[in-house]
Amino acid sequence: MTAPGGGPGAGDGGAVPGPPPYDYLPDGLVVADEQHRVIVWNTAAERVTGIPAAAAMGKDLEDALPLDGPEGRRWWSCAAPWTSLPTVTGHAERLLLVPGGREVLVTSRYVRTDPRGPVHRVVVCLRDARARQREEQSRAELISTVAHELRSPLTSVKGFTATLLARWDRFTDAQKRLMLETVDADADRVTRLISELLDIARIDSGRVVVRRQLVDPVAAVRRHVAGLVASGLGEDRFVVEVRDPLPELWADADKVDQVLGNLLGNAVHHGAGTVTVVVEPGEEPGSTAVTVLDQGEGIPPEQQARVFTKWWRSGRRGGTGLGLYIVRGLVEAHGGTVTLGEAPGGGAMFRFVLPDGTPELAG
Numbered sequence: 001m002t003a004p005g006g007g008p009g010a011g012d013g014g015a016v017p018g019p020p021p022y023d024y025l026p027d028g029l030v031v032a033d034e035q036h037r038v039i040v041w042n043t044a045a046e047r048v049t050g051i052p053a054a055a056a057m058g059k060d061l062e063d064a065l066p067l068d069g070p071e072g073r074r075w076w077s078c079a080a081p082w083t084s085l086p087t088v089t090g091h092a093e094r095l096l097l098v099p100g101g102r103e104v105l106v107t108s109r110y111v112r113t114d115p116r117g118p119v120h121r122v123v124v125c126l127r128d129a130r131a132r133q134r135e136e137q138s139r140a141e142l143i144s145t146v147a148h149e150l151r152s153p154l155t156s157v158k159g160f161t162a163t164l165l166a167r168w169d170r171f172t173d174a175q176k177r178l179m180l181e182t183v184d185a186d187a188d189r190v191t192r193l194i195s196e197l198l199d200i201a202r203i204d205s206g207r208v209v210v211r212r213q214l215v216d217p218v219a220a221v222r223r224h225v226a227g228l229v230a231s232g233l234g235e236d237r238f239v240v241e242v243r244d245p246l247p248e249l250w251a252d253a254d255k256v257d258q259v260l261g262n263l264l265g266n267a268v269h270h271g272a273g274t275v276t277v278v279v280e281p282g283e284e285p286g287s288t289a290v291t292v293l294d295q296g297e298g299i300p301p302e303q304q305a306r307v308f309t310k311w312w313r314s315g316r317r318g319g320t321g322l323g324l325y326i327v328r329g330l331v332e333a334h335g336g337t338v339t340l341g342e343a344p345g346g347g348a349m350f351r352f353v354l355p356d357g358t359p360e361l362a363g
Contacts, residue, residue, distance in 0.1 A: 019043070028104075028126030032061035034118065036082065048126045049098045061122060067096040067106060081108065086116045095129060103129035145321070149193050153186035196322045199258075200310070203329030210333050212250045217288055218242050220253070221277050224260050228268060237268075243280035249288045251354055255330045259338075262323040263292040263350050271296030271347050286356025287336075294347040299340065307340050327352070 020042075022029050028045030032038050038061055041053040049065065056064035067075040075096055081088075090109035098104050104126050111121040160179040164171070171179075202208045218240070225238045267275045273295025282289040299307060306312050308328040312321050331338045331352045338352040 028124075030056075030061070030065055030124040030126065032122045032124075034082075034120055036060045036062070036122075038064045045126055048104055048128050050100060050102060051098070061124075065124065066099055067104075069096060075106075079108065081110050081122045082119050084110065084119070086112070090123075093127075105129050146193070146197065150190060153189045156186045157183050196326060199326045199329070200322060203326065203333075208255075208329060208333040210252045210255065213253055215249045215251045215253050215256055217249055217256065217279050217290060218246070220256055220260055221279060221290070224257070224264050225277070228264065233268065237274060239274055239276045241276065241278045241280075243278065245281070246279065247281060247286045247288060247356065249354060250356075251334055252330075255333070256354075259327050259330055259352060260290070262327050263290075263352075266323065266350075267292050267294040267296075267348070270294075273345065273347070276343075282353040282355075284353070284355060287353050289351060289353045291349060291351040293343040293345075293349045295343065295345040296347040298342055298346055298348050304340055308338070 022040060023043045025042060025044055028048040029040060029042045030038060030045050031040035038056050038059055041051075041056045041064070043053075045056075046052055051065070062074075062076040069075050069078070079091060088110065091107065093105050093107045095103055096106045105128075107125040107127075109123045109125075110119045111123060112118065113120050160183050164176065164179060168176075221240055225240060228238070229235045264275065264277070271294025275295075276291075276293045278289075278291040278293070280289050280291075281287065303312075308324050310322060310325045312324065327350075328338050331354070334354050336352060336354040338350065341349040341351065343349040
């Protein structure tokens, strides 16, 4: 492959060892000169198009990179880069087809040495359309998941409220209370889903704000356990172990609660047997570690790499598949880590470590 301005390393006083810099680009790069000949065809262009550089270099761009539009028309004859008006500087990204029917996202730029002169270089950027398809599939899955998760509680809310409005006098106070409690629980479920979606948006955009304060992790764990016991679970199902001396933990109390709620909720609903929570100093000086272990079936090794990704579910029970993704995002926003392992009894073991947080970092 040849550098656009001459041989390899042109202009730097000598040859540059190794591949040219543009071979490190993640996107395909193709450059043609004023004679329409291909002078650059990087490694990513080979991967995206399936056309080797040796078969493209030195050829006419239209022959080396034949592109067809969705309607079957040859795109270069429509684009006509070398005969286009001086005001045309290229084309925005569009979906085109290379030989074999492979879909590729193509962006082009026309370089002129004189703003009104002839085209000196045609620069083409190529991206694999499968990445775009994965993004669209992810969005479709989001819409499907949200619609499914909202439909059930909203159907319940609508059913009970319509029934109460139409037949209020026919129900006893106890029946009315039961229906209103169900409506209240379903409203909480919708609120949790909306909160999860907002958390996802903040994590994906890197806008998670950590407001540090002095947090007692042991008290936080005991509070969550007490809440689960109050909801009807047996007190003997939980064991809390504290290994002193614990360092001071400066963290976002609400986000620590959210992480604990997700991990304990998973251990209860997807695990089995006794749920053990261990609070202890972390491996790094000043860090705090919390480990949640259950005695369930555990998570198969082939699935463990996907546990902290969006939409992962155990396959046995429902849920949005967002909880563990949010856990990882909130822990990492603190500068910490979260890992998955196998509990001694064969169940799942989740462990998160929060680093030393000092009052100076409190915001």
